Amino acid sequence: MHHLPTVTFMQLYRIPQATGIDSLTVAETHLPQPERGQALVHMQAASLNYRDLMIVEGRGARGAPPADLVPLSDGAGVVVAVGPDVTRVKVGDRVAGCFMQTWIGGPLSADDGASALGGAIDGVLAEYRLFDQNGLVLLPEHLSYEQGATLPCAGVTAWNALYGGQPLSPGDTVLVLGTGGVSVFALQFAATAGFRVIATSSSDEKLAVMHRLGATHGVNYRQHPEWQNQVLALTNGEGVARVVEVGGTGTLTRSIQATRLGGEIGMIGALTQGGDINPTPAMRKGLILRGIYVGSRQMFEAMNRAISAHRIEPVIDRVFKFEEAADAYRHLKSQAHLGKVVIRISE
Ligand SMILES: NC(=O)c1ccc[n+]([C@@H]2O[C@H](COP(=O)([O-])OP(=O)(O)OC[C@H]3O[C@@H](n4cnc5c(N)ncnc54)[C@H](OP(=O)(O)O)[C@@H]3O)[C@@H](O)[C@H]2O)c1
Numbered sequence: 001m002h003h004l005p006t007v008t009f010m011q012l013y014r015i016p017q018a019t020g021i022d023s024l025t026v027a028e029t030h031l032p033q034p035e036r037g038q039a040l041v042h043m044q045a046a047s048l049n050y051r052d053l054m055i056v057e058g059r060g061a062r063g064a065p066p067a068d069l070v071p072l073s074d075g076a077g078v079v080v081a082v083g084p085d086v087t088r089v090k091v092g093d094r095v096a097g098c099f100m101q102t103w104i105g106g107p108l109s110a111d112d113g114a115s116a117l118g119g120a121i122d123g124v125l126a127e128y129r130l131f132d133q134n135g136l137v138l139l140p141e142h143l144s145y146e147q148g149a150t151l152p153c154a155g156v157t158a159w160n161a162l163y164g165g166q167p168l169s170p171g172d173t174v175l176v177l178g179t180g181g182v183s184v185f186a187l188q189f190a191a192t193a194g195f196r197v198i199a200t201s202s203s204d205e206k207l208a209v210m211h212r213l214g215a216t217h218g219v220n221y222r223q224h225p226e227w228q229n230q231v232l233a234l235t236n237g238e239g240v241a242r243v244v245e246v247g248g249t250g251t252l253t254r255s256i257q258a259t260r261l262g263g264e265i266g267m268i269g270a271l272t273q274g275g276d277i278n279p280t281p282a283m284r285k286g287l288i289l290r291g292i293y294v295g296s297r298q299m300f301e302a303m304n305r306a307i308s309a310h311r312i313e314p315v316i317d318r319v320f321k322f323e324e325a326a327d328a329y330r331h332l333k334s335q336a337h338l339g340k341v342v343i344r345i346s347e
Contacts, residue, residue, distance in 0.1 A: 005031055005042065005080055005128065012126030013325055014068045018058035021329045024071065032130045034083035039131050041095060043077040044145035045319075046124050048332045048341045049153045049181060050271065056329065060119060073099045073117040075124030075345070076139055076148035088133040094145070097124055098297045099152045101135035105298035113293070117152075125325060127345060137300050140308040150314040150340040151303070153294055154181030159303040160295035161244045161266030162189055166288060170194055172241035173216075175231055175258055177251060179206045182268060184315050184339040186244040187213055189303075192310045198234055200227055206338050213315065228254040239263060249275040256282050264288040315339030322346075 103112035139148040191214025207218030239260035250272025317337035320328035
């Protein structure tokens with residue numbers, strides 16, 4: 001279902017000044033027209049990442065975001081118009097925007113970092129958005145727009161953590177921390193590929209869901225503050241091959257203890273603060289601590305092939321309406337969710 005826009009105005013959200021969730025403001029603007037190489041996308045859904053909370057609170061990677069920023073990196077929609085010389089997409093295609101609009105493949109460049117949606121440049125919480133054709137990927141056919149909108153940041157980051165570093169082998173064990181967007185995708189991708197997965201969570205109810213999604217074992221990190229010992233016990237005292245490390249300084253020491261000799265830790269998140277990191281144990285174990293900043297379009301496309309082949313369904317915790325965007329942010333902040341929090345943009 002798509003239609004060429006007959007409207008001349010559209011609604012979007014802006015952050016005039018990033019002073020918290022209440023600073024989210026609905027605004028109206030002219031519908032843009034695609035120029036050479038551009039596609040106009042009628043956005044249908046967007047999803048939230050922890051980063052979006054940091055940005056609206058003025059504590060993003062770049063400090064305060066640009067004034068009047070349009071928030072959110074992750075969105076999906078339908079192409080409704082294309083400019084001259086557009087060959088990668090056509091009207092009617094179901095697409096998602098890449099987190100970094102210019103990172104196609106190879107190593108990350110500084111310019112790529114400056115093309116991150118909803119941070120360095122305007123994001124996707126808008127009824128329509130212009131994209132350069134190179135910043136779009138086709139959605140897997142079996143996914144809804146809501147599901148497709150979960151992929152660009154959390155999905156690609158999880159994919160990169162599993163497949164962007166040293167290869168994993170059949171029988172390897174992957175450790176995912178918590179049950180947020182990145183960790184649930186990592187669980188799904190790893191379980192689908194046949195790896196053993198150990199999940200941690202603050203909640204036994206959430207761990208039960210992780211089991212249903214394919215986790216081999218769960219550890220409640222509230223009940224077991226020294227959860228790394230549980231992980232070691234579950235891996236014959238050896239530790240896991242890969243950690244999807246979304247916790248940051250507050251969890252990294254335990255993640256290092258929970259990793260086997262020569263294993264790899266995907267350094268992703270900063271959900272926790274504090275904690276002195278001693279690098280010596282990582283050195284003695286020959287670990288790889290690999291920094292991850294989402295991923296390239298090529299990684300996104302590789303991930304989509306796996307999602308299509310295995311008909312993986314992203315886990316959506318709750319869908320909010322466009323006018324309830326602030327409630328969606330509050331829900332993410334509460335950490336009551338498991339998987340992804342989504343905003344439906346178009347009815
Ligand atoms: N480097 C990158 O490119 C990149 C990309 C995406 C995300 N990130 C970062 O990765 C982190 C996760 O992002 P997200 O969007 O997936 O977040 P999210 O959906 O908001 O996940 C929040 C969940 O993390 C878990 N958690 C919180 N504190 C924890 C702790 N001390 N130990 C273990 N788990 C804990 C909780 O799960 P339970 O309720 O189950 O305990 C919580 O519900 C954030 O720091 C984010 O900025 C980085």
